[in-house]
Amino acid sequence: MTPVTTNLHAHASLGHRRSTTEAPWVRRSLVGVALAFLSLFLFLPLISVFVQAFAKGIGFYLHTVSDPMAISAVKLTFLAAIIAVPLNCVFGVCAAWVIAKFDFRGKNILLTLIDLPFSVSPVISGLIYVLVFGAQGWMGLWLNADHPAWPWLANWLNDHNFKIIFAVPGIVLATIFVTFPFVARELIPLMQAQGRNEEEAARVLGASGWQTFWRVTLPNIKWGLIYGVILCNARAMGEFGAVSVVSGKIRGQTNTIPLHIEALYDDYNFTGAFAVASLLALLALVTLGLKTWVEYKQAVLNRVEAKP
Amino acid sequence: MAQNHHRTKKIRVLPGFKLTLGFTVFYLGLIVLIPLSAVVWKASSLSLGDFWHTVTMPVAMASYRLTFGASFLAAVVNAFFGFIVAWVLVRYDFFGKKLVDALVDLPFALPTAVAGITLATLYSKNGWLGHWLEPLGIKVANSQLGVFIALTFIGLPFIVRTVQPILEDLDPELEEAAASLGANRWQIFWRVIFPMVTPALLTGFTLAFARALGEYGSVIFIAGNIPLKTQITPVVIMSELDMFDYGKATAIAVVMLVVSFALLLSINVLQWRTNRHNNISLA
Numbered sequence: 001m002t003p004v005t006t007n008l009h010a011h012a013s014l015g016h017r018r019s020t021t022e023a024p025w026v027r028r029s030l031v032g033v034a035l036a037f038l039s040l041f042l043f044l045p046l047i048s049v050f051v052q053a054f055a056k057g058i059g060f061y062l063h064t065v066s067d068p069m070a071i072s073a074v075k076l077t078f079l080a081a082i083i084a085v086p087l088n089c090v091f092g093v094c095a096a097w098v099i100a101k102f103d104f105r106g107k108n109i110l111l112t113l114i115d116l117p118f119s120v121s122p123v124i125s126g127l128i129y130v131l132v133f134g135a136q137g138w139m140g141l142w143l144n145a146d147h148p149a150w151p152w153l154a155n156w157l158n159d160h161n162f163k164i165i166f167a168v169p170g171i172v173l174a175t176i177f178v179t180f181p182f183v184a185r186e187l188i189p190l191m192q193a194q195g196r197n198e199e200e201a202a203r204v205l206g207a208s209g210w211q212t213f214w215r216v217t218l219p220n221i222k223w224g225l226i227y228g229v230i231l232c233n234a235r236a237m238g239e240f241g242a243v244s245v246v247s248g249k250i251r252g253q254t255n256t257i258p259l260h261i262e263a264l265y266d267d268y269n270f271t272g273a274f275a276v277a278s279l280l281a282l283l284a285l286v287t288l289g290l291k292t293w294v295e296y297k298q299a300v301l302n303r304v305e306a307k308p
Numbered sequence: 309m310a311q312n313h314h315r316t317k318k319i320r321v322l323p324g325f326k327l328t329l330g331f332t333v334f335y336l337g338l339i340v341l342i343p344l345s346a347v348v349w350k351a352s353s354l355s356l357g358d359f360w361h362t363v364t365m366p367v368a369m370a371s372y373r374l375t376f377g378a379s380f381l382a383a384v385v386n387a388f389f390g391f392i393v394a395w396v397l398v399r400y401d402f403f404g405k406k407l408v409d410a411l412v413d414l415p416f417a418l419p420t421a422v423a424g425i426t427l428a429t430l431y432s433k434n435g436w437l438g439h440w441l442e443p444l445g446i447k448v449a450n451s452q453l454g455v456f457i458a459l460t461f462i463g464l465p466f467i468v469r470t471v472q473p474i475l476e477d478l479d480p481e482l483e484e485a486a487a488s489l490g491a492n493r494w495q496i497f498w499r500v501i502f503p504m505v506t507p508a509l510l511t512g513f514t515l516a517f518a519r520a521l522g523e524y525g526s527v528i529f530i531a532g533n534i535p536l537k538t539q540i541t542p543v544v545i546m547s548e549l550d551m552f553d554y555g556k557a558t559a560i561a562v563v564m565l566v567v568s569f570a571l572l573l574s575i576n577v578l579q580w581r582t583n584r585h586n587n588i589s590l591a
Contacts, residue, residue, distance in 0.1 A: 121522025209323035238419025241524035
C-alpha cells in the first residue's frame with residue numbers, strides 16, 4: 001500500500017563482498033520458494049478465472065456478459081462507484097489538507113477514526129446501515145410511529161414507498177462506507193511529507209487560498225490522488241459483503257456485479273459466474289497496471305525534486 | 309515537523325482550516341460515526357442475559373475458534389512466506405521480477421467474490437488442485453482448511469508491502485560493518501537485519517490478521533458454511549440477518565468490533581513505534 005521506492009544504493013553495494021550477500025544456492029532456493037508460493041496463491045487463481053470464463057467458448061461468454069441481468073448489474077455497480085468515489089475523493093482532500101497543513105488537538109484521534117471503516121468487517125458495515133435505515137431500525141421506527149416527527153416528510157416517504165435498505169440507496173451508502181478511507185489514507189502521509197513551506201510561500205507572495213491549492217498543492221499530490229482514486233474505485237466496484245447485506249438481491253434491480261456472480265454460482269452456472277467474474281478480474285489487472293504506472297510517475301517526480 | 313509546529317502555532321498562514329475541518333468531521337460523523345453508534349443503540353436494547361446468551365451460543369463459539377484460529381495461522385504462514393517474497397523482491401534480480409512485484413497486490417485489487425469462487429473451484433473435487441489433493445485424503449473445499457487457504461490469499465500483500473520498504477531503506481553499511489567485524493551471513497541476518505525489520509513484520513502480521521478476522525466474500529464459497537464446523541463469525545452474523553434477528557446479529561457484531569478496534573489500536577501503536585525507530589536510525 002505504501003509507495004515503493006527503489007534503493008539503487010543497496011543494489012550497487014551488493015555482490016562485491018561475499019559476506020554481504022548470500023551463496024548462489026541460497027539465493028536460487030529463496031527465489032524458488034517465493035515464486036512457488038506466489039504461483040500457488042496468486043498466479044494459478046488468476047489464470048483459472050480466465051480459463052474457466054471461456055470454458056464453454058466465446059459465444060457463451062458473450063451471451064452471459066450481455067444478458068440483461070448482467071447489464072443491469074454493471075449499470076448499478078457503475079452508479080454506486082460514480083457516487084461513492086467523488087464524495088470520498090473530496091473528503092480525502094479535505095481531511096489530508098486539515099491534517100497535514102494545520103496543528104490542532106485531537107489530530108491523532110481523527111486519524112484513527114478515519115481508518116475505522118478498514119477495520120470493520122464488510123458484513124458489519126452493511127449491518128450498521130440496516131440498523132439505521134431498515135424497517136426495524138431508526139428510520140423504520142420513525143416512519144411507523146403513530147405521531148412521527150416531521151409528519152409531512154414521513155407521510156411523503158410512506159406514500160412513495162421510499163426504501164433505502166434492500167434498494168439502490170442502501171447499496172450506494174454501503175459502498176461509500178467501505179471505500180471511505182482510501183483517498184485520505186493515500187494523501188495524508190504524502191502531504192505530511194511535503195510539509196507547508198511551498199503553500200506558505202505562495203500565500204506570502206499574494207496567492208489566494210484557492211490559487212494556492214490549485215497551483216501549488218494539487219500538482220504536488222496529483223499522483224497520490226490518482227492512486228487513491230484508483231484503489232477507491234476498485235474496492236467500490238468489487239465490494240461484496242456490505243452490499244450483500246443491504247441489497248436484498250433482487251435480480252435486475254438490486255444486484256451489483258459481485259452479487260450477480262454469486263447468483264450465477266449458486267445456480268450452478270459456474271462458467272457464467274466466471275465469465276462475469278472475468279470482467280472484475282480484468283478491472284483488477286487494469287488497477288494494478290495503473291498503480292504501477294502511477295508509482296513510476298511519482299518516483300520520477302521525487303527524483304526531479306531531489307536533484308537540486 | 310517539530311520546527312513547523314512552533315512556527316505555525318503563532319500565525320496560521322494557510323487558509324481553510326475551519327472549512328476543511330468542518331467538512332471532515334461532518335462527513336466522518338454522517339457516514340461512519342452515526343451509523344456505527346446504531347450498533348451501540350441496538351446492543352443496549354438487549355438485556356445483559358440475552359446478550360451473553362447470544363454471544364456464547366455454541367454456533368458463535370465455534371465460529372470464533374475457527375475465525376481466530378484460521379486467521380492467526382494464515383497470518384503466520386503469510387509472515388513467513390511474505391518475508392521471503394519481500395526479501396527476494398528487494399535483494400535479488402530474476403526474470404519477471406517487475407511483473408511479480410506488481411501482481412503481489414492482486415488480493416487487494418481482486419474483488420473478494422471473484423477470489424471466493426476461484427479458490428472454491430480450484431480446490432473442488434474436480435478442480436485443478438482439488439483432484440490432486442482429494443486422493444491424498446486432503447479435503448479443502450467445505451473444510452476448515454479451505455477457510456485457512458482463503459484467508460492466506462487475502463492476507464498476502466499486507467506482509468510484503470509493510471516489510472518491503474523497510475528492507476529497501478536498510479543501510480548496507482551496517483551489514484558491511486558487521487561483516488568486517490567477522491560476522492557470518494547468518495549472524496548478520498539474525499542479529500542485524502531481522503531486529504530492524506521486526507516492527508514492520510509485526511505490523512504486517514497484525515494488519516493481515518485483522519483483515520482476515522472480518523473477511524467474508526473470499527471465504528464463504530470455499531468454506532461451505534456448515535454450522536459448528538466451517539462457519540466463520542461474519543457468516544453467523546449473516547445468517548442471523550437472513551432470519552431478521554437484528555438483535556442477535558448486533559450482539560455478535562459487538563464482539564467482532566471490540567476485537568477489531570483493539571487490533572486497530574495496536575497497529576497504530578506499532579506504527580508509531582516503527583516510525584520513531586526509523587527516525588532514530590536515520591539520525
